[in-house]
Amino acid sequence: MSRRFCLALCAAGGLLSACGGGRTPPPRPNVVLISVDSLRADHLGCYGYSRSTSPTIDRLAAEGALFEVVTSSSSWTLPAHAALFTALPDSAHGVDRGSRKLEAERRTLAEALRAAGYRTAGVWSGPLLDPRFGFGQGFDAYVSHAETEEDWDRAVERSHQAVTGPSVLARVEELLDSGGPGPLFLFVHLWDVHYDYIPPAPYDTLFAADYSGEVDGRDLVDYLRMGLEDLSQADLRRLTALYDGEIAWTDRQIGTILEMLEQRGLADDTLVVVTSDHGEELFEHGSFGHKRKLFDESIRIPLVVGYPDRIAAGLRIAQPAAIVDVAPTILELAGAEPLPDVLGRSLVPLLEGGSSLPPAPVVAELVDDPRTGELLLAVRSPEWKILVRPKSGRTIGLWDLEADPFEQTNVFRVDPELTASAVAGLRSALAELEHLRDRHAHASSTEAAESLPADLLREMESLGYLDLAVPQEAEGPLRASPNPIRVCDGTGIGVTTLVWDVADAGGLLEIRVDGPHGKLFARTAASGSAATGPWARDGMVFVLVAADTGEVLGSTIVRVTRAGCQAD
Numbered sequence: 014m015s016r017r018f019c020l021a022l023c024a025a026g027g028l029l030s031a032c033g034g035g036r037t038p039p040p041r042p043n044v045v046l047i048s049v050d051s052l053r054a055d056h057l058g059c060y061g062y063s064r065s066t067s068p069t070i071d072r073l074a075a076e077g078a079l080f081e082v083v084t085s086s087s088s089w090t091l092p093a094h095a096a097l098f099t100a101l102p103d104s105a106h107g108v109d110r111g112s113r114k115l116e117a118e119r120r121t122l123a124e125a126l127r128a129a130g131y132r133t134a135g136v137w138s139g140p141l142l143d144p145r146f147g148f149g150q151g152f153d154a155y156v157s158h159a160e161t162e163e164d165w166d167r168a169v170e171r172s173h174q175a176v177t178g179p180s181v182l183a184r185v186e187e188l189l190d191s192g193g194p195g196p197l198f199l200f201v202h203l204w205d206v207h208y209d210y211i212p213p214a215p216y217d218t219l220f221a222a223d224y225s226g227e228v229d230g231r232d233l234v235d236y237l238r239m240g241l242e243d244l245s246q247a248d249l250r251r252l253t254a255l256y257d258g259e260i261a262w263t264d265r266q267i268g269t270i271l272e273m274l275e276q277r278g279l280a281d282d283t284l285v286v287v288t289s290d291h292g293e294e295l296f297e298h299g300s301f302g303h304k305r306k307l308f309d310e311s312i313r314i315p316l317v318v319g320y321p322d323r324i325a326a327g328l329r330i331a332q333p334a335a336i337v338d339v340a341p342t343i344l345e346l347a348g349a350e351p352l353p354d355v356l357g358r359s360l361v362p363l364l365e366g367g368s369s370l371p372p373a374p375v376v377a378e379l380v381d382d383p384r385t386g387e388l389l390l391a392v393r394s395p396e397w398k399i400l401v402r403p404k405s406g407r408t409i410g411l412w413d414l415e416a417d418p419f420e421q422t423n424v425f426r427v428d429p430e431l432t433a434s435a436v437a438g439l440r441s442a443l444a445e446l447e448h449l450r451d452r453h454a455h456a457s458s459t460e461a462a463e464s465l466p467a468d469l470l471r472e473m474e475s476l477g478y479l480d481l482a483v484p485q486e487a488e489g490p491l492r493a494s495p496n497p498i499r500v501c502d503g504t505g506i507g508v509t510t511l512v513w514d515v516a517d518a519g520g521l522l523e524i525r526v527d528g529p530h531g532k533l534f535a536r537t538a539a540s541g542s543a544a545t546g547p548w549a550r551d552g553m554v555f556v557l558v559a560a561d562t563g564e565v566l567g568s569t570i571v572r573v574t575r576a577g578c579q580a581d
């Protein structure tokens with residue numbers, strides 16, 4: 014019986030199962046997994062957005078399946094991609110802060126597919142997908158979108174200002190044509206939706222042609238310090254229009270990838286999965302960007318699955334899913350062995366239509382104090398979301414998602430029934446997380462900071478992924494005044510930059526850390542500017558000293574805060 018004939022007979026369910034009396038061996042489709050960085054679900058047409066940002070993804074959803082409520086593991090790139098690849102929550106895969114990398118002992122989606130006979134290839138286009146974070150494991154080829162090392166250096170240095178879509182497509186084409194035995198697993202990371210918002214024409218004016226203000230989508234890392242009061246409504250509309258323009262531009266890149274599959278006759282035999290790592294705050298809860306909070310605008314992601322030969326068209330699945338479910342689902346559809354002991358589960362029963370899965374905890378985590386490991390934990394059900402600080406036992410809030418989908422009114426203890434339900438769900442989630450951490454503790458992530466080169470550290474800082482410090486008033490009669498100081502958390506990684514304006518100091522200057530040892534960390538001839546290593550601590554006093562006389566020219570206390578930064 015031909016497959017086409019089989020499908021004509023068996024298309025009643027969602028997933029078009031093989032028919033006939035005997036069990037057919039599992040198919041081995043090609044798999045293309047596309048992660049669009051910073052793409053929030055509710056800005057896509059197929060998720061109900063009013064603007065036509067996503068004709069390609071909408072078409073993929075119409076021809077395949079769409080999961081309506083999908084939650085990421087966090088609100089930033091590094092842990093979310095580790096969760097995508099391992100099906101583990103952040104506190105179990107361990108890559109929950111910028112100083113950590115995915116350990117080789119972790120089993121990944123690419124490794125499982127390779128073990129099942131797949132050729133595995135990945136294209137990455139943002140600095141946090143760098144193989145130095147451990148993301149290359151399991152890939153036969155894991156390549157940067159940049160053609161040359163020089164291009165990549167340039168892109169890393171200014172990645173938030175780079176337009177990477179075309180070079181990603183060039184690498185995708187090369188990998189599709191690289192040939193070889195076995196089906197192909199291709200992972201594609203598309204970076205352009207990530208701030209800055211600088212879509213090429215005509216996408217830059219597609220949704221806001223009449224704006225005359227100053228918002229141009231550039232230097233958006235500065236917006237991490239801003240509040241809604243710093244923008245006019247017209248500015249905010251322009252900012253949103255540029256974000257939407259980036260989505261439309263990126264949707265076109267996805268369209269080109271699908272065309273490449275069609276041109277090669279691969280479209281019918283390829284499972285295409287489009288998702289994202291996290292969303293983006295556009296001041297819904299007072300701030301901009303991501304890696305700041307865990308409200309839905311920054312953790313609800315799209316999940317659209319197309320596989321013409323096996324998934325019935327137009328399936329919309331309401332049962333909640335999570336980023337950790339992506340890998341188990343792909344593995345089952347690919348007929349590969351599942352990842353052992355993971356939080357994620359295969360969504361194939363839902364793709365079969367008519368089935369449902371038992372309720373399971375949906376969690377998102379955000380370490381917002383790497384020194385102590387203090388984190389925000391969100392646990393979500395279809396009815397509620399509760400946000401807590403598990404280490405200190407504090408509840409931040411509870412939201413009734415049915416009555417208040419935009420999470421504006423905290424009803425913790427105000428609504429006793431919902432509170433009881435959420436607390437029970439929270440307990441269950443905490444128990445599951447503890448179990449998973451124990452199961453995976455043997456491969457706890459090690460600090461990657463020492464092995465990460467300065468270019469990567471600088472880039473992370475430029476993206477706002479490191480904590481910022483605010484300077485306190487200089488003390489004493491000083492001739493040097495500190496300018497705003499940027500400092501990473503002491504146990505994280507990053508570059509601390511201290512800048513002093515020094516009036517007629519002359520001679521050699523030294524910047525020392527005040528204290529028993531007076532540690533010297535910089536010596537500079539002409540200015541009071543220096544960068545430290547990853548060891549700056551909250552409350553450290555830095556002094557600027559004239560090297561020849563020992564005279565203290567200025568001092569400042571650095572205070573590591575997250576206020577106005579990414580995780581307040």
Ligand SMILES: [Zn+2]
Binds near residue numbers: 290
């Ligand atoms: Zn991201």
